Amino acid sequence: MPHNNSKYRQIVIVSGKGGTGKTTLAAALCELFENRVVSDTDVDAADLHILLKPEILERHEYSGGNKAVINRELCTGCDLCEEYCRFDAIHDYQVDPLACEGCGFCVRLCPENAISFPKAISGFFQESAIKNGEFVDAELLPGSGNSGKLVSEVKKSAAALASQNQRAWLIVDGPPGIGCPVNASLTGTDLAVIVTEPTVSGLHDLSRLIELTQRFRIPSAIVINKSDLNPENTKNIQKFAESENIPFLGIIPYDDVVLKALISEKSVINFPDSSAAVHICQVYKNILELLENQK
Amino acid sequence: MNIVIASGKGGTGKTTVAVSLALSLKNSIYADCDVEEPNGCLFLNRSSESMKTAYRLLPEIDFKKCDFCGVCASVCEFNALSVLPDQVLLFDELCHSCGACSYFCPKKAIRETEAPIGTIRYGRVLPEEIAYIEGRLNVGEMMAGPLIDQVKKSLNPENINILDAPPGTACSMVEIARDADYCLLVTEPTPFGLHDLKLAVKVLRILRRPFSVIINKALETSNLIEHYCEQERIPVSLRIPYSRELAEGYSRGKPAVHIFPEMKKQFHALIIRIKNSIEKPVTENAT
Ligand code: SF4
Ligand code: SF4
Ligand code: SF4
Ligand code: SF4
Numbered sequence: 001m002p003h004n005n006s007k008y009r010q011i012v013i014v015s016g017k018g019g020t021g022k023t024t025l026a027a028a029l030c031e032l033f034e035n036r037v038v039s040d041t042d043v044d045a046a047d048l049h050i051l052l053k054p055e056i057l058e059r060h061e062y063s064g065g066n067k068a069v070i071n072r073e074l075c076t077g078c079d080l081c082e083e084y085c086r087f088d089a090i091h092d093y094q095v096d097p098l099a100c101e102g103c104g105f106c107v108r109l110c111p112e113n114a115i116s117f118p119k120a121i122s123g124f125f126q127e128s129a130i131k132n133g134e135f136v137d138a139e140l141l142p143g144s145g146n147s148g149k150l151v152s153e154v155k156k157s158a159a160a161l162a163s164q165n166q167r168a169w170l171i172v173d174g175p176p177g178i179g180c181p182v183n184a185s186l187t188g189t190d191l192a193v194i195v196t197e198p199t200v201s202g203l204h205d206l207s208r209l210i211e212l213t214q215r216f217r218i219p220s221a222i223v224i225n226k227s228d229l230n231p232e233n234t235k236n237i238q239k240f241a242e243s244e245n246i247p248f249l250g251i252i253p254y255d256d257v258v259l260k261a262l263i264s265e266k267s268v269i270n271f272p273d274s275s276a277a278v279h280i281c282q283v284y285k286n287i288l289e290l291l292e293n294q295k
Numbered sequence: 296m297n298i299v300i301a302s303g304k305g306g307t308g309k310t311t312v313a314v315s316l317a318l319s320l321k322n323s324i325y326a327d328c329d330v331e332e333p334n335g336c337l338f339l340n341r342s343s344e345s346m347k348t349a350y351r352l353l354p355e356i357d358f359k360k361c362d363f364c365g366v367c368a369s370v371c372e373f374n375a376l377s378v379l380p381d382q383v384l385l386f387d388e389l390c391h392s393c394g395a396c397s398y399f400c401p402k403k404a405i406r407e408t409e410a411p412i413g414t415i416r417y418g419r420v421l422p423e424e425i426a427y428i429e430g431r432l433n434v435g436e437m438m439a440g441p442l443i444d445q446v447k448k449s450l451n452p453e454n455i456n457i458l459d460a461p462p463g464t465a466c467s468m469v470e471i472a473r474d475a476d477y478c479l480l481v482t483e484p485t486p487f488g489l490h491d492l493k494l495a496v497k498v499l500r501i502l503r504r505p506f507s508v509i510i511n512k513a514l515e516t517s518n519l520i521e522h523y524c525e526q527e528r529i530p531v532s533l534r535i536p537y538s539r540e541l542a543e544g545y546s547r548g549k550p551a552v553h554i555f556p557e558m559k560k561q562f563h564a565l566i567i568r569i570k571n572s573i574e575k576p577v578t579e580n581a582t
Contacts, residue, residue, distance in 0.1 A: 016332060017305050017306065017332045017334065020306060023487065044462075044463030044464055044465045045303050045304045045462070045463050045464070045490075045491045045494060047304070047487045047490055047491065050486045050487060050490060065372065066372070084394070084398070086392065086393050086394055087393075087440075098469050098473065098501065098502065099469075099473065101391055101393065101440075102372060103372050103373070103391055103393035103395055104370070104372045104395065105370075105393050105394065105395040105398070108370055108395065108399065109398070140464075140465065142464045142469070142494065142497050142498035142501060144465065144466065147465055148437075176305045176306075176332075176462065177305075177331040177332055177461075178331055178332070178434060179331050179432075179437060179439065180388075180437040183437075197546070198546055199545055199546040199547075199548075200337045200338075200546070200547065200548040201310070201332075201334040201337050201548075202546075204332075204334060204337060205332050205334070208332070208434055211434045211435075212434055212435065215434070215435060226542070226546075229539075229542055229543050229546045230543065230546035230547060233546060233547075254539070254542070259485065259512070259514075259537070262485040262486065262487060263484070263485055263486070263514075263516075263517055263519070265486050
């Protein structure tokens with residue numbers, strides 16, 4: 001993915017771990033930013049569509065690679081394939097597609113040419129229409145690997161839509177963790193908004209994520225969700241942000257409305273009097289200001 | 296016996312449940328297989344810890360033997376090798392350690408060497424006297440498979456092992472669930488929770504693992520999950536009520552059973568039920 005040099009600016013919302021409220025914030029920001037393309041690159045569990053209610057325009061098949069298939073009629077039972085497969089995917093002359101890594105070793109090894117290697121469908125990605133913009137998300141079939149590659153496909157398609165339709169923003173709801181899909185989500189971004197919570201695990205995962213963004217020199221900033229659950233840890237995270245020179249975008253207090261909004265399949269921003277919504281608006285303003293200064 | 300605690304998405308309370316289960320049993324082993332974000336240790340009072348490095352194999356080329364024929368690059372499905380007129384480049388992060396290149400190199404110029412990918416920690420938890428094992432992937436390392444494998448290999452099948460799986464339904468979750476004796480899916484009563492639960496159910500049905508559902512942050516006002524489980528004939532084995540107290544405890548690194556010790560009984564009973572159902576399987580959906 002080339003660096004984003006077109007006019008739109010790209011914001012990726014990530015969190016070191018799941019459940020920090022990443023999608024809650026992402027959904028709210030999707031409503032606050034106007035004239036934008038939204039993409040959900042949490043391809044393992046894409047959830048944003050539940051709130052955005054997109055209308056699918058086009059659906060594409062995605063293949064992350066090939067998978068081995070043994071033709072029992074040609075197989076003479078020499079067991080070479082089972083012995084050499086590093087992924088324990090072959091038993092009794094059958095390939096377990098969920099375990100097959102698609103390395104092709106057995107295909108080349110088999111003395112009888114009994115193993116074929118067809119392309120495997122590992123998921124879909126789709127372009128949709130939402131209010132004032134477009135939406136791209138994906139679905140990875142269970143157990144499929146290579147989600148990083150699917151993330152890149154999603155981002156490519158979202159970037160193309162943003163340029164074509166002259167959108168001002170590309171908002172990406174990224175995956176949790178620090179693995180390869182996170183990496184793929186962060187490439188070319190103008191700002192990584194890191195959502196964390198003041199829990200011991202939140203602080204722990206945050207530092208691992210920061211290690212990653214710093215290694216790849218991705219501008220990032222921090223939001224603390226459920227900040228009042230543990231004021232002391234909130235302070236610690238703020239101090240940590242300061243010491244690492246990472247801009248602080250604000251806090252979002254623990255608010256029952258968040259769960260209520262979710263249950264009614266709405267973004268919390270639709271409950272404008274709630275403390276969560278008020279604070280998210282402030283976060284939004286701070287993002288704008290930060291990006292303004294970045295220019 | 297391996298009981299895998301999984302959830303379609305992160306943040307549903309999977310780790311609290313896994314830790315609480317392990318703490319409610321004698322002689323259990325808590326195994327943190329969420330190697331990208333191993334958090335379980337933060338909820339455990341650990342002692343006598345030891346550590347070892349986990350490795351995976353990477354090809355190394357002996358340029359005294361290599362004649363730049365290009366075979367290795369052509370057998371690598373992941374484009375991890377690139378052969379130039381006088382050089383062979385390896386892109387570590389693309390290599391899946393499959394071993395094909397070293398096997399097929401006509402000059403026997405490729406040797407596999409161990410490269411560190413993370414650490415495995417072992418220790419005991421006081422005062423419960425259970426054991427724990429944790430796999431931790433190095434930051435920037437993309438291949439979790441070999442590390443998860445090594446954590447699994449260090450478990451004793453005679454014990455009750457509680458495996459804390461990574462969230463989601465991608466390869467690393469499947470890697471852990473595929474040979475589980477039982478799975479518990481932790482979810483929360485939101486449309487997100489339901490959506491991700493459905494994905495996880497799909498995986499476990501493909502893998503044909505027995506499983507049931509734990510509803511965390513259960514609300515009186517929402518029976519979203521119950522409704523789905525009833526339709527799909529999936530047993531709900533436990534409800535943990537929505538509680539700010541639990542959330543606050545969690546933020547300080549306290550597992551549910553330390554905040555509400557009376558929950559220990561429920562967790563304990565759950566494991567006994569699971570154990571009985573594995574030893575005397577009735578149907579997929581027996582509780
Ligand atoms: S290597 Fe080929 S012939 Fe030998 S067991 Fe495998 S499929 Fe059969
Ligand atoms: S392609 Fe690779 S992973 Fe798949 S069965 Fe063959 S050797 Fe195993
Ligand atoms: S296959 Fe062996 S000899 Fe040929 S380029 Fe690769 S390392 Fe060198
Ligand atoms: S071990 Fe497999 S994946 Fe790695 S470089 Fe060799 S052929 Fe490619």
